[in-house]
Amino acid sequence: MTETAAARQSEMTLSDQDRRGLYRTILGRRDVRGQFLPDAIDDGVLARILVAAHHAPSVGFMQPWSFIIIRSPEQRARVKAAFDRANTEAALMFDGERAEKYRALKLEGILDAPVNLCITCDRDRAGPVVLGRTHMAEMDLYSTVCAVENLWLAARAEGLGVGWVSIIEPAALRTILDLPERVVPVAYLCLGKVSHFLAQPELENKGWRKRLPLEELVAFDRFNGPGGAGDEAFIERMRQAQQAAEKGELA
Numbered sequence: 001m002t003e004t005a006a007a008r009q010s011e012m013t014l015s016d017q018d019r020r021g022l023y024r025t026i027l028g029r030r031d032v033r034g035q036f037l038p039d040a041i042d043d044g045v046l047a048r049i050l051v052a053a054h055h056a057p058s059v060g061f062m063q064p065w066s067f068i069i070i071r072s073p074e075q076r077a078r079v080k081a082a083f084d085r086a087n088t089e090a091a092l093m094f095d096g097e098r099a100e101k102y103r104a105l106k107l108e109g110i111l112d113a114p115v116n117l118c119i120t121c122d123r124d125r126a127g128p129v130v131l132g133r134t135h136m137a138e139m140d141l142y143s144t145v146c147a148v149e150n151l152w153l154a155a156r157a158e159g160l161g162v163g164w165v166s167i168i169e170p171a172a173l174r175t176i177l178d179l180p181e182r183v184v185p186v187a188y189l190c191l192g193k194v195s196h197f198l199a200q201p202e203l204e205n206k207g208w209r210k211r212l213p214l215e216e217l218v219a220f221d222r223f224n225g226p227g228g229a230g231d232e233a234f235i236e237r238m239r240q241a242q243q244a245a246e247k248g249e250l251a
């Protein structure tokens with residue numbers, strides 16, 4: 001690489017501190033249900049994390065998302081009742097010991113968090129033909145999920161917890177939030193300051209499910225395609241990177 005090309009390359013890369021901060025945010029993000037504090041969220045912080053969501057990538061630059069900020073205790077109580085109904089049904093879908101374990105999990109912070117946020121997707125936001133969505137109609141929904149993840153990470157960087165609650169009948173959300181037919185409730189989120197962030201996913205801590213080894217999820221050239229002799233060094237690097245990440249470090 002020439003000196004100019006190397007200089008240009010380093011301009012495009014974050015400083016070591018910023019890069020580490022980004023990975024720390026990604027690795028330290030948690031789904032929060034039980035650690036919310038009742039303290040209000042600063043308007044500036046809420047505005048910044050919504051801007052982060054709005055800067056997500058979207059198919060054909062469709063920006064299909066809308067953000068409904070729910071602070072009203074009455075509205076949150078309605079959503080909590082819808083969660084309770086769905087959660088009772090959900091518990092019956094697991095067998096024996098698993099059902100017991102499920103019932104012991106705290107799976108929402110609807111009334112504990114000071115702000116709830118519904119992120120929706122308007123499937124008609126950009127007319128009937130959208131660049132990039134001509135052959136995969138669901139791309140608008142995936143775009144909205146990108147906005148959710150941006151918000152989740154920005155919130156973590158601001159020290160705010162976010163919990164995603166999906167144990168709710170979408171029809172109930174539609175009624176409570178007055179959603180038009182063309183608008184899909186993609187994510188119902190609880191947001192707030194927290195007492196602490198857990199080091200590991202709560203479902204892992206509680207023995208519900210473990211993080212899968214990354215190397216089992218990476219294939220070569222086709223689904224489940226094994227790596228060749230030349231890929232061994234890379235696979236070892238992945239193993240090391242994941243082990244470091246489990247300790248909250250960068251390899």
Ligand SMILES: Cc1cc2c(cc1C)N(C[C@H](O)[C@H](O)[C@H](O)COP(=O)(O)O)c1[nH]c(=O)[nH]c(=O)c1N2
Pocket residue numbers: 029030031032033106107108164165166167200201202203204
């Ligand atoms: C689309 C979707 C939907 C839900 C979730 C996540 C996502 C991505 N998660 C959170 C989920 O359990 C959590 O992300 C994983 O357990 C991993 O933990 P961390 O997010 O890394 O803390 C979640 N958690 C919960 O307690 N109740 C819920 O209804 C849901 N729903």
